Amino acid sequence: MMTRARTALAVAGAVLLAGGCTVANSGSAAGADTLQIVLPEEPPTLEPCDASLTATGRVVRSNITEPLAEREPETGKLEPKLATGWRQTSPTTWRFTLREGVTFHDGTAFDAKDAAFSVSRTLDSGIECNVDGYVFGDSEVTAKAADGSTLEVTTGKPDPILPLRLSFVEMVPTGTDTGSRVREPVGTGPYRIDTWNQGINLRLARYAGYWGKAPDYAAALYTWRAEGSVRAAMISSGEADIAVGLAPADGAGDHAVEYPNNETSYLRMDAGKPPLDDLRVRRAVNYAIDRKGLVASVFAGLGKPAGQLVPDGVTGYDPDIRAWPHSMKRARALIGEARADGVPVDTKITIIGRNGIYPKAAEAMEAVQHGLREAGLNVEVKMLDVNAWTEYLLRPFPEDAGPTLLQAQHGNQAGDAAFTMEQIYGSKGAQSSYGTPGLDRRIARAERAAGRDRQERFAEALAHQGEEVVRDAVLAHMKGIIALAPRVSYQPNPASGDEMRLAAVHPAD
Amino acid sequence: MLTFLGRRILSSAIPLLVVVLGVFFLARLTGDPANLYLPLSATQEMRDAFSAKHGFDDPLPAQFAEYLSQVARLDFGESLRTAQPAAEAVLRAFPATLQLAGITMLLAVAGAVVVGSLAARRPNSPADRIAGFLSSASASTPDFWFAIMGVLVFAVTLGWLPTSGTVGSAAWVLPVATLLIRPFGVLVQVVRGAMVTALSEPYIKVARAKGAGERRVLFRHALRNAGAPTLTVAGDLAVGLVNGAVVVETIFGWPGIGKLMIDSILQRDFAVLQAAVLLTSLTIFALNILIDICYALLDPRVRQGAMA
Numbered sequence: 001m002m003t004r005a006r007t008a009l010a011v012a013g014a015v016l017l018a019g020g021c022t023v024a025n026s027g028s029a030a031g032a033d034t035l036q037i038v039l040p041e042e043p044p045t046l047e048p049c050d051a052s053l054t055a056t057g058r059v060v061r062s063n064i065t066e067p068l069a070e071r072e073p074e075t076g077k078l079e080p081k082l083a084t085g086w087r088q089t090s091p092t093t094w095r096f097t098l099r100e101g102v103t104f105h106d107g108t109a110f111d112a113k114d115a116a117f118s119v120s121r122t123l124d125s126g127i128e129c130n131v132d133g134y135v136f137g138d139s140e141v142t143a144k145a146a147d148g149s150t151l152e153v154t155t156g157k158p159d160p161i162l163p164l165r166l167s168f169v170e171m172v173p174t175g176t177d178t179g180s181r182v183r184e185p186v187g188t189g190p191y192r193i194d195t196w197n198q199g200i201n202l203r204l205a206r207y208a209g210y211w212g213k214a215p216d217y218a219a220a221l222y223t224w225r226a227e228g229s230v231r232a233a234m235i236s237s238g239e240a241d242i243a244v245g246l247a248p249a250d251g252a253g254d255h256a257v258e259y260p261n262n263e264t265s266y267l268r269m270d271a272g273k274p275p276l277d278d279l280r281v282r283r284a285v286n287y288a289i290d291r292k293g294l295v296a297s298v299f300a301g302l303g304k305p306a307g308q309l310v311p312d313g314v315t316g317y318d319p320d321i322r323a324w325p326h327s328m329k330r331a332r333a334l335i336g337e338a339r340a341d342g343v344p345v346d347t348k349i350t351i352i353g354r355n356g357i358y359p360k361a362a363e364a365m366e367a368v369q370h371g372l373r374e375a376g377l378n379v380e381v382k383m384l385d386v387n388a389w390t391e392y393l394l395r396p397f398p399e400d401a402g403p404t405l406l407q408a409q410h411g412n413q414a415g416d417a418a419f420t421m422e423q424i425y426g427s428k429g430a431q432s433s434y435g436t437p438g439l440d441r442r443i444a445r446a447e448r449a450a451g452r453d454r455q456e457r458f459a460e461a462l463a464h465q466g467e468e469v470v471r472d473a474v475l476a477h478m479k480g481i482i483a484l485a486p487r488v489s490y491q492p493n494p495a496s497g498d499e500m501r502l503a504a505v506h507p508a509d
Numbered sequence: 510m511l512t513f514l515g516r517r518i519l520s521s522a523i524p525l526l527v528v529v530l531g532v533f534f535l536a537r538l539t540g541d542p543a544n545l546y547l548p549l550s551a552t553q554e555m556r557d558a559f560s561a562k563h564g565f566d567d568p569l570p571a572q573f574a575e576y577l578s579q580v581a582r583l584d585f586g587e588s589l590r591t592a593q594p595a596a597e598a599v600l601r602a603f604p605a606t607l608q609l610a611g612i613t614m615l616l617a618v619a620g621a622v623v624v625g626s627l628a629a630r631r632p633n634s635p636a637d638r639i640a641g642f643l644s645s646a647s648a649s650t651p652d653f654w655f656a657i658m659g660v661l662v663f664a665v666t667l668g669w670l671p672t673s674g675t676v677g678s679a680a681w682v683l684p685v686a687t688l689l690i691r692p693f694g695v696l697v698q699v700v701r702g703a704m705v706t707a708l709s710e711p712y713i714k715v716a717r718a719k720g721a722g723e724r725r726v727l728f729r730h731a732l733r734n735a736g737a738p739t740l741t742v743a744g745d746l747a748v749g750l751v752n753g754a755v756v757v758e759t760i761f762g763w764p765g766i767g768k769l770m771i772d773s774i775l776q777r778d779f780a781v782l783q784a785a786v787l788l789t790s791l792t793i794f795a796l797n798i799l800i801d802i803c804y805a806l807l808d809p810r811v812r813q814g815a816m817a
Contacts, residue, residue: 044590044591044592045591045592047592052548126562128546128547128558128559128562130547130548132555133547133548133550133551133552134548134550134551137550137551137552138554180592181592183592183593198601198764199601199602200674200675200676200764201676223762224762225673225760225761225762226759226760226762226768227657227759229657229660230657230660230672230760230761230762233660233661233664233665233672234672234673236665237664237668237671237672239671239674385775386545386775387539387540387541387544387545387775387777388540390540390545391540391541393544393549394549419550423549430549430551430552431549431550
């Protein structure tokens with residue numbers, strides 16, 4: 001009996017250990033010429049037409065696949081990539097001259113047919129491309145190869161920022177699946193996919209046939225850890241060179257590098273429901289929030305008080321729009337005036353918060369609640385998970401809710417206020433709880449404009465919203481943290497949270 | 510024995526069905542996946558097309574009937590997130606959890622039997638008190654705290670172990686230690702209690718009177734009788750681990766079923782969630798049957814009761 005039990009135990013142990021080895025050995029070791037990056041999550045796929053999804057885009061964009069043009073995150077300027085130039089030949093037609101000598105990772109040459117196919121696959125294939133919804137919406141766009149190296153793109157309506165929109169379309173060869181998303185795409189980028197051990201790591205290898213300057217690292221090894229403190233610890237222990245998406249509490253210490261991350265935190269007010277339908281109350285909300293205190297104490301300095309939803313570098317940003325000053329005296333006076341005029345200022349207002357939208361999200365809303373209560377409003381906080389929160393963010397809004405203040409954060413990756421204004425401030429915008437005909441007109445005019453005129457018109461629309469409509473209480477332009485190991489050199493930019501160009505990472509001197 | 514097994518299978522199958530039903534309907538009450546899978550600026554037409562493509566616009570009973578018919582064909586659907594078959598994702602993750610859970614339980618039971626038995630040998634002796642203190646501390650230590658401290662001390666400060674991951678045998682140490690700590694503490698207490706009771710029984714005195722050695726008395730006579738309660742508690746703890754060691758999998762980046770289930774809940778990836786719940790439920794169902802069989806083998810009264 002005892003012998004049998006021992007044998008059974010030994011067999012069970014051996015099976016488990018052997019099994020253990022299958023997991024333990026399914027990774028791959030990294031050499032000195034391999035850049036090791038630890039992400040918060042595994043990319044769901046590497047589908048290029050989902051490159052506007054952060055988890056996908058930060059691996060794919062400009063590493064595995066490339067667009068026709070690339071937006072420089074610091075200046076907002078469009079730079080040539082797979083197109084060497086472009087021009088508008090009529091109000092609805094653009095021509096792109098394509099770069100010669102570019103090959104895909106499978107060795108085939110890149111030409112205008114591939115470019116036309118990539119545009120059509122992103123917009124019309126029915127595979128629910130994220131880029132389609134994010135950048136194009138219901139725009140009518142058709143693309144065709146005028147000749148081997150010229151792409152002609154036609155839009156249903158004049159689109160002054162078409163090249164910017166197309167900078168989100170990553171180029172793939174004709175023959176790429178149009179029926180479903182591809183997990184491992186073939187691109188023209190400086191790296192090709194080497195191995196993907198699902199759940200464990202992803203390795204990219206330098207593409208020998210790359211048309212541009214070869215990147216410094218021969219390979220990049222991505223791993224993922226959901227816990228921020230573990231990502232930070234991996235830098236300290238030498239297991240990773242770059243850790244992405246950290247919070248101040250993760251303890252990256254001297255390895256932490258802060259950067260403005262293009263995100264702006266704000267509270268959306270239900271301006272159609274009393275007491276928030278009164279402009280004085282909405283102004284009082286803005287005066288009652290201590291943005292400097294919020295940034296300094298709750299956000300640990302990772303932000304800058306803001307008065308508009310787009311940050312510097314985005315077309316439409318107006319440097320003259322300042323954050324609302326903190327003045328409890330003025331807030332109380334405005335609430336008092338509204339009360340005297342019969343506005344039901346004692347009505348309960350609910351702050352709909354989202355856990356994890358940014359570090360210390362709940363604490364931030366508690367600080368806001370404290371300020372608003374001090375001003376004389378009746379405010380409670382309700383923190384939700386992302387999906388329940390989205391029900392409040394997007395139309396149709398829950399009918400039995402309100403009045404609410406919705407905790408939100410907006411990131412304008414595209415670099416033009418058109419990607420902010422209509423959806424967030426337009427009367428019919430998907431995320432808009434309130435708009436005015438005057439603001440709608442200003443947005444529409446700005447969207448039709450080009451160049452300097454476009455900048456001025458969007459700035460005017462933003463100023464009008466901030467002074468006359470006051471639909472929001474904008475809180476802060478946020479900052480992100482990445483951690484860098486001493487052996488690498490990388491300067492994060494406002495787009496680093498959404499895309500990390502491996503070619504911009506170099507060995508430290 | 511077969512009747513006994515039949516009854517146990519039947520009584521375990523009902524909760525299994527309830528769980529599968531509950532997960533299907535409750536998951537669909539938590540919001541529209543289109544809000545998560547499409548960009549915020551997507552048009553209503555895009556949202557409608559998404560819902561129609563994935564069948565979310567059908568009435569719930571119709572969706573459930575479709576799900577059952579797919580399961581009958583062993584088709585568990587496709588992940589909304591990764592565009593891969595849900596069964597593939599689940600079958601990839603489950604062995605990782607099983608291996609972790611298996612090794613942990615093996616070490617926990619073996620360690621607890623030795624420590625608990627030695628502590629029970631002389632109640633209130635220094636060894637017993639030390640074992641009692643350690644097991645209480647171990648059973649009440651929060652696993653997330655232990656894991657983070659383990660990373661800080663053994664990976665960052667001392668550099669002896671990797672912080673996380675699955676590459677190399679050393680990567681197993683912290684996850685297994687974190688998972689082990691609570692079951693070990695609980696089992697030491699159970700083994701000790703059961704052994705103290707068993708060692709005070711008359712047959713132990715008889716065994717000693719007949720000249721049986723202390724090791725034989727402890728591990729042959731007393732332990733066999735203390736085995737039943739230990740097995741019950743160990744079974745419960747094993748079920749918890751098979752269900753997914755979420756904290757350990759999240760902190761150490763272990764690609765197991767617990768993390769997969771949590772992610773699929775948060776991301777409303779219904780197909781993966783349903784496949785994961787079904788597989789873990791079936792495994793727990795099988796584990797419960799196995800525990801019942803062991804229980805019946807250990808304790809003749811259970812066998813006789815079942816046959817009566």
